Amino acid sequence: MARISGLDRRTFLRGAGASALLGAVGVKPVSATNLAGGSLTGAPEVFDFDEVVDRFGTMATKWDGAVADMGTEIEVGMGIADLDFRTAPCITRALAERCEHDIWGYQRRPAAYSEAVADWNYRRYGLEIDPSTLVWTTGVLPALIAALQTFSPPGSRVLMNTPTYNGFYSALRFTRTITEDSPMVFSDGRWEIDFDDFERRAQRASSFILCNPQNPTGNCWSEEDLLRMGEICLRHKVVVLADEIHCDFVNAGQKYTPFASLPDREIVDNSLTFKSMSKSFNLAGLKVSWWFSTNPSLQSRCRTNSRADLHTLGLVANHAALTEGEPWFDQALAYLDENQSFAESYIRDNVPHVHYRKAQGTFLAWLDMREISEAIDAPGIAARQTAEGSTVVAPEDVLQRWLAENAKVFLGPGDNFGTGSDGFMRMNLGTPRSNIQRALDNIASATATL
Ligand SMILES: Cc1ncc(COP(=O)(O)O)c(C=O)c1O
Known part of the structure; x- marks a missing residue:
């Protein structure tokens, strides 16, 4: 498949007479590095993922939000799914270049941007996407909302394998649809689909939100599993x-x-796919994503509900990531893979009340904390607080607060992830390894006497 990858920002800057402004304002200097992110000496650039960057005071949800939520000091924020790494230097450079041309009028999106998305998917996964079918939006969640508004009328049921990403529930609330949780089975540290239950529930659902790879379990679904779910849905x-x-x-x-x-083909034509670079390059705050379908009918129906008010800087950052960011991403991926291995072995050797088997994908860890929940009587406390207050408190909310107060670590509470999450908490491993060790040491000390 022929691919074109244009560097429109440079063409743009040449036209604007601004190409001499490279490496300006706010760019962390990277010595001996050329514009494409490689070393001028020819050696590949090595990125430092061990660097701890203080995000407190930047209004980061993961750090400042954790303190605000818990009302207590937090040493390690491991909640919302973003990365604590500086993004790829090619992105920061592209943004700085664009900022030098400080006119912020309405922005066109060159065709090369869709080509760059198709290139990335073809290069890395052999997935052929017709660039003309890509619909750009401000986020995966807004795009899913558009799809639910198209295919799932208010009051209809939406099937999901649970535990699953908590944001889906907010999309369901927004679209006034009803969750049809199909709880997975937890066996030998792995979460598996109960296909009988899945099919029973599919019969009364209008759409199915597949999470692939799965947040929070990290499952990378096999072709066999996907075909089976796809066939039932069809x-x-x-x-x-x-x-x-x-x-x-x-x-x-x-x-x-x-x-x-x-x-x-029939199974694929019964689907829409939603993607972005916002997790891969930590660009969630820049609000760009895309979706597509091989089925022109589904595509055009959903397109009518899908609105994109994209930001110039988001487009520039995503284009730089897609066309120049792969060396950075490959190193980030290797680092995160090691983080997963580290978490598994460190927990096994040092944190006896927590159990974890390395996830297949994602930078998330779905921790089995049922022993701690029981030891602190989280279910009993939750029941009492619910009876005394005006809101429902789940045992995992109690566990979250207990960990914040006793270990100074912020984790995502299991109950937010749907049916079957009792006693589980989500830990975000997208951070320098020293932060993971600190969090696990804190949890080990806090739970030593339980
Ligand atoms: C599975 C999944 N989908 C969607 C989102 C949110 O995507 P966006 O910020 O593009 O709306 C997240 C964020 O954590 C996620 O984990």
Whole structure:
């Protein structure tokens, strides 16, 4: 497949007479580095993911938000799914260049930007996307909301494998649809689909939100699993909404299978796929994503509900990531894979009340903390607080607060992730390894006497 990757920002800057402004304002100097992110000496650039960057005071949800939520000092924020790494220097350079041309009028999106998305997916996964079918939006969640508004009328049911990403529940609330949780089975540290339950529930659902790879369990679904879910959905006229935002995070020896690459045209044509670079390059605050379908009918129906008010800087950052950021991303991925291995072995050796088996993908760890929950009587405290107050308190909310107060670590509470999450908490491993060790040491000390 022929691919074009244009560097429109440079063309633009040449036209604007600003090409001499490279490396200006606010760019961290990277010695002996050329514009493309390589070393002028020819050696590949090595990026430092061990650097701890203080994000407190930057209004970061993961850090300042954790303190605000808990009302107590937090040493390690490990909640919302973003990375604590400086992004790829090619992105910061591209943004700085664009900022030098300080006119912020309405912005066109060159065709090369869609080509760059298609290139990335073809290069890395062999997935062929027709660039003309890509619909750009401000985020995967807004795009999923557009899809739900298209295929799932208010009051209809939306199927999900649970535990699953908590944001889906807010999309369901917004679209006034009802969750149809199909709880997965936890066996030998792995979460597996209960296909009988899945099919029973599919019969009364209008759409299915697939999370591939799965947040929070990290499962990278096999072709066989995807085909089986896809076939059930096709048979029961359930549209598949494949959220593949985490697809770039696949650990060594594992495989991401794009739903749109399945070897059954009818199954693929019953789906839409939602993606972005916002997890891969930590660009969530810059609000750009895209979706597509191989089915022109589904595509045009959903397009009417999908609105994109994209930001110039978001477009510039994403284009730089897609065209120049791969060396940075590959190193980030290797680092995160090691973070997962580190967390698994460190927990096994040092944190006896927590259990974790390395995830197949994502930079998230779905921790089994049922022993701690029981030891602190989180269910009993939650029941009492619910009876005394005006809101429902879940045992995992109690556990979250206990960990914040006793270990100074902020984790995502399991109950936010749907049915079957009792006693589980989500830890974000997208951070320098020293932060992970600090958090686990704190948890080990806090729980030593339980
Ligand atoms: C599975 C999944 N989908 C969607 C999102 C949110 O995506 P966006 O910020 O593009 O709306 C997240 C963020 O954590 C996620 O984990």
